[in-house]
Amino acid sequence: MKVLVPVKRVIDYNVKVRVKSDHTGVDLANVKMSMNPFDEIAVEEAIRLKESGTATEVVAVSIGPEKAQDQIRQALAMGADRGLLIKTDAEVEPLGVAKLLKAVVEAEQCELVILGKQAIDDDSNQTGQMLAAMLGWPQGTFASKVSKEGDKLSVTREIDGGLQTITLNLPAIVTTDLRLNEPRYASLPNIMKAKKKPLDVKEASEYGVDIAPRLEVLKVTEPPKREAGVKVENVAQLVEKLKNEAGVI
Amino acid sequence: MAVLVVADVHGNSLDESTNKTVTAALAINGDVDVLVAGEDVGDAAAKAAKITGVRKVLQADDAVYAHRLAEPLCDLIVSQAGDYEAILKAAATTGKNVMPRVAAILDVMQISEIVAVEAPDTFVRPIYAGNAMATVKSNDAKKVITVRATGFSAAGNDGAAPVEKVDATGDPGLSAFVGEELTKSDRPELAGAKIVISGGRALGSSENFEKYIFPVADKLGAAVGASRAAVDAGYVPNDYQVGQTGKIVAPDLYIAVGISGAIQHLAGMKDSKVIVAINKDEEAPIFQIADYGLVADLFKVLPELEEAL
Ligand SMILES: Cc1cc2nc3c(=O)[nH]c(=O)nc-3n(C[C@H](O)[C@H](O)[C@H](O)COP(=O)(O)OP(=O)(O)OC[C@H]3O[C@@H](n4cnc5c(N)ncnc54)[C@H](O)[C@@H]3O)c2cc1C
Ligand SMILES: Nc1ncnc2c1ncn2[C@@H]1O[C@H](COP(=O)(O)O)[C@@H](O)[C@H]1O
Numbered sequence: 001m002k003v004l005v006p007v008k009r010v011i012d013y014n015v016k017v018r019v020k021s022d023h024t025g026v027d028l029a030n031v032k033m034s035m036n037p038f039d040e041i042a043v044e045e046a047i048r049l050k051e052s053g054t055a056t057e058v059v060a061v062s063i064g065p066e067k068a069q070d071q072i073r074q075a076l077a078m079g080a081d082r083g084l085l086i087k088t089d090a091e092v093e094p095l096g097v098a099k100l101l102k103a104v105v106e107a108e109q110c111e112l113v114i115l116g117k118q119a120i121d122d123d124s125n126q127t128g129q130m131l132a133a134m135l136g137w138p139q140g141t142f143a144s145k146v147s148k149e150g151d152k153l154s155v156t157r158e159i160d161g162g163l164q165t166i167t168l169n170l171p172a173i174v175t176t177d178l179r180l181n182e183p184r185y186a187s188l189p190n191i192m193k194a195k196k197k198p199l200d201v202k203e204a205s206e207y208g209v210d211i212a213p214r215l216e217v218l219k220v221t222e223p224p225k226r227e228a229g230v231k232v233e234n235v236a237q238l239v240e241k242l243k244n245e246a247g248v249i
Numbered sequence: 250m251a252v253l254v255v256a257d258v259h260g261n262s263l264d265e266s267t268n269k270t271v272t273a274a275l276a277i278n279g280d281v282d283v284l285v286a287g288e289d290v291g292d293a294a295a296k297a298a299k300i301t302g303v304r305k306v307l308q309a310d311d312a313v314y315a316h317r318l319a320e321p322l323c324d325l326i327v328s329q330a331g332d333y334e335a336i337l338k339a340a341a342t343t344g345k346n347v348m349p350r351v352a353a354i355l356d357v358m359q360i361s362e363i364v365a366v367e368a369p370d371t372f373v374r375p376i377y378a379g380n381a382m383a384t385v386k387s388n389d390a391k392k393v394i395t396v397r398a399t400g401f402s403a404a405g406n407d408g409a410a411p412v413e414k415v416d417a418t419g420d421p422g423l424s425a426f427v428g429e430e431l432t433k434s435d436r437p438e439l440a441g442a443k444i445v446i447s448g449g450r451a452l453g454s455s456e457n458f459e460k461y462i463f464p465v466a467d468k469l470g471a472a473v474g475a476s477r478a479a480v481d482a483g484y485v486p487n488d489y490q491v492g493q494t495g496k497i498v499a500p501d502l503y504i505a506v507g508i509s510g511a512i513q514h515l516a517g518m519k520d521s522k523v524i525v526a527i528n529k530d531e532e533a534p535i536f537q538i539a540d541y542g543l544v545a546d547l548f549k550v551l552p553e554l555e556e557a558l
Contacts, residue, residue: 129349138423165427214358229540248502
């Protein structure tokens with residue numbers, strides 16, 4: 001079973017983003033960029049499936065700028081076999097990303113795609129579900145446990161009330177939640193080895209799919225600011241304030 | 250043109266998030282229909298018919314919708330999409346699961362987790378864990394939207410819309426339900442609670458949640474939440490997680506206990522009306538957004554708090 005893992009280059013989760021003063025977006029100049037954390041979990045899961053003999057090959061793909069090769073190399077250093085960069089400097093929305101991924105899945109004949117549940121920059125939480133729809137495949141989103149059982153995939157999902165377990169026919173789409181696994185760090189020797197692993201680069205335009213944005217960003221603004229309040233000395237004072245000042249208890 | 254709201258149903262009961270989603274829908278267009286899908290959802294449909302402003306309710310009864318599997322539910326929504334200018338569902342786990350699938354079939358770009366409607370085609374949504382707000386205009390003919398319930402007040406319940414049965418679309422047979430492990434609790438639902446008390450890594454164990462957090466929660470009639478660190482460590486179940494990638498809450502009172510205040514946590518609670526932080530580190534970032542901060546050891550002050558309430 002060949003597994004495809006889409007990895008997105010995003011602003012590092014530790015960076016506090018700043019909105020640009022002209023309200024056109026957030027400031028990405030000189031900020032640390034990383035692999036989307038949910039995608040690290042996806043890469044880890046794919047590698048584990050390979051280590052357990054379920055997966056035969058793990059291919060990491062990213063849609064983004066030239067520099068997104070860094071994130072693909074990270075996936076390779078963790079243990080993915082091959083990489084593919086679909087190069088574009090334009091912002092591609094989840095709908096467009098899913099269309100490109102569909103083309104890759106068909107070309108590569110993958111049987112499983114593991115994506116992150118959500119990119120921490122756009123917070124869309126859409127791409128995996130869209131790709132599943134376009135391929136006519138089942139989807140196991142927000143996965144906290146994945147295992148192959150016979151010719152099906154068993155997926156335990158984090159849902160609002162707790163956990164839900166479903167089985168999916170293969171081929172299938174899985175999106176990762178935080179508790180699926182703890183991604184490994186790439187060791188130095190593996191980082192060196194990853195430099196020699198194959199990494200294809202293609203232009204997004206080569207795929208001939210419509211990736212023009214459907215949403216127009218009119219403006220990006222700061223959220224309402226919350227000011228720090230007061231420190232209270234003790235529990236009695238806290239309760240007094242909550243009762244008489246805030247009136248919430 | 251009209252707008253379709255896909256209700257959130259659990260068993261045969263209707264979630265309050267449906268009322269909030271109706272409020273968002275009414276801001277787009279005055280003609281709002283509600284689709285209620287599940288197994289024997291007559292009661293939920295009757296309740297949806299009472300939501301103020303609803304034009305009619307479409308009831309789809311079939312065992313295939315009982316567990317809200319994405320593939321059959323998507324087929325049903327697409328079959329009803331017809332002439333609606335927009336289709337909305339609350340951004341809870343079912344909506345997040347199924348709506349992008351619907352959007353892709355209709356070849357439209359979903360607008361995720363809107364918190365405001367500026368115009369029928371223009372919406373506000375948080376990005377970067379709520380550190381920025383994007384105003385986006387959709388150029389798709391049909392809009393597929395998930396709604397962040399905390400952004401909208403709940404529509405009332407004094408309507409009387411007709412209920413119409415609609416045909417189920419069958420089981421595409423792609424996935425199957427195996428089982429559910431649902432968290433049992435007599436406390437209020439986290440998402441809609443008036444008061445929430447959350448514990449972080451500092452609690453150290455599930456026993457300490459029981460011993461220190463739960464008694465205060467019960468005195469206050471509060472829901473219990475947690476940081477990711479507390480969930481990852483197994484102190485409480487996954488559905489307690491508040492934050493960017495967990496639940497979004499905006500209660501009247503949010504009490505953060507032994508939580509540092511990482512941006513991912515703040516994303517899920519910073520719209521609460523009043524925030525209290527209890528942390529022994531006076532430099533903890535949570536204090537920067539707290540209305541009332543108490544620098545103290547939680548193991549000392551939580552029993553005092555329980556006593557004082
Ligand atoms: C992709 C991604 C998604 C994430 N999503 C979420 C999310 O949705 N929600 C979320 O919460 N986090 C999320 N996180 C994690 C987040 O970055 C933080 O790691 C997490 O919130 C920290 O949890 P904490 O505050 O409980 O732990 P810590 O940061 O370790 O803080 C513990 C605090 O307890 C205090 N303390 C210790 N002992 C005591 C005591 N005896 N009395 C009082 N105070 C004490 C300490 O001073 C400290 O401030 C996410 C991270 C990533 C990468
Ligand atoms: N540009 C991209 N390149 C590669 N993978 C992506 C890209 N955008 C989204 N994805 C994948 O889709 C997941 C969900 O993203 P989103 O729908 O944008 O929240 C991510 O975690 C990635 O696995």
